[in-house]
Amino acid sequence: MSLKITETTMTVTLDGKTIATATRTGAVWYVTTWPTPLDRNGAITALTLAQLVITHGEDDPCAIDLREELSRG
Incomplete structure (x- = not known):
């Protein structure tokens, strides 16, 4: 797994394939x-x-716990 973070984007890859991305808009x-x-x-x-x-x-x-944490906001 690789996680690349810049000021405006984040990308997680596994075995050279992008799994998910994040894009910043404002805050x-x-x-x-x-x-x-x-x-x-x-x-x-x-x-x-x-x-x-x-x-x-x-x-x-661990996935269950992370999902619950995100859901609580």
């Missing part, structure tokens, strides 16, 4: 795998969640 980040805007830390969490779901599945305990 919020829009992540391709999450339905609502997030702050910077939330965007990193959402990208980590996307990677966990692909590598460990939806029912992975």
Whole structure:
């Protein structure tokens, strides 16, 4: 897994394929795998969640915890 972060974009890749991206607009980040805007830390969490779901599945305990954390906002 590779996570690249710049001032305006974030990209997570696995085996050379892009899994998810995040784009900053103003003060919020829009992540391709999450339905609502997030702050910077939330965007990193959402990208980590996307990677966990692909590598460990939806029912992975860590993925479940991260999804709940993001849902609480």
